[in-house]
Amino acid sequence: MPKGPGWPMLGAAWPLLRDPLAYLRDAYASLGPIFEVGAAHRSFVVLAGKQANRFIAGAGRGALRSDGFWGRFAAHRQCPHLMIAMDGPDHLALRKLYKDDLTRAVVDARREDVAAVTLEQLDHAADGGDFGVLDVVRRLVSRQVHDLLSHGAPPPPDEATEAVRESFRWETNALLLGKWPELALRLPQYRRHAQRSEALLEELVASAREDPPAGWFAHTLQGAETMPELFTEGDIRGGFLLPFVAGVDTVGATLGFLLHEVLGDPELLARLVAAVDPLFEDGVPTYSALKGTPVLHATVREALRLYPAAFGVYRRAGSTFRFADHEVAEGRDVLVFTTSTHTDPQYFADPLRFDVDRFLPPREEHKQSAVFAPFGGGPHVCLGAGMGMAQLLLGLALVVRHFEGEVVAPDGPLRPFYDPSLSPPPELRIRLSRR
């Protein structure tokens, strides 16, 4: 099997730490759809290209196991039945339980509230002059997700949702990605975040028990009644946790990249303003009105293509399998590089350029099977894709409708930043004011 470039002993550890997406992109371009990467004490097999996206959704469904990767996180958090760490019929039962909870219809029904939360956060940020995008979009999306999951309960304090994010960041880097030694989780700084995060989850569970809400939180409690074997007390807390850790960094990062691209391109901004302004004539627009606005939809999709927050999915080979003429042995760690196709010039012309017209007629480059996969693929394909897409369309439309602004820093291309998923770097600062 071809080997990804690396140094003696360290292997690809340094380029993977610095810019994993660029490393994987270059290795796929030169080595093809399967290669092995060694990084210090770890090694894994990368599956890439269209065939990888078809494999994860088809022949590879049984061979690629999620528990081998996510299981360490689930064990650490004492939630052995966390959806993302499960495979097979129990995993399907959980997806069925939550099937209506992370949809665009949920955002549609609560769009006035989501708009109010979004504008409140943007106004607050805009008041103090220029501001760092990353913190603001994370706080904003965290509030949106809480509102959508709790159906409008008062939001928890920002420092508590920040602790949820921080503890997950430490756990991902130390337990899952091997970027930090596991001993990091003994440091007081991590413990403080972990305690605060657990306390918030306990509070959310207790208040949902007292006054059962609709939606995801209610279904978690209902699952504990109807499928007690899948819901220990830890699993209930894990159920409340999952949408926050899956939805906040991903939607937040994409919104941050959108702000950078749109405010940095006056011509694109003018096209968006012309298309979006009429949508607000009768109040906050519905999902179908937003999605039916071609340049808006194309801009969101272009951000998901060029800046894929979750650019690959991690698995373990549950049995030996063949892929692209090579054998992958049972037990090997596998990274399915689901977004390798996003920057493959075979499918997307001049792929490192942000160019919304590629999603519009006559080009419509995404209309090729298995090449556009920002939400992953196969049994674990993002359950929140509908909700996420609706948040992004509405979020961008609200910015365009109500604000004007500019990028203050950096004065040039963005530095790649992984925290742990692909995010806008902290030095990205913008200025906004009401139109």
Ligand code: HEM
């Ligand atoms: C830009 C937005 C988003 C992106 C790019 C994204 C990406 C992904 C990807 C790639 C996966 C597959 C992970 C894997 O196979 O290991 C996934 C799973 C998941 N996502 Fe999203 N996501 C987004 C938004 C959301 C939102 C808003 C929520 C909920 C509020 C959410 C909830 C979930 C859940 C629960 C799973 C696990 C599904 C399962 O294990 O069966 N996501 N997401």
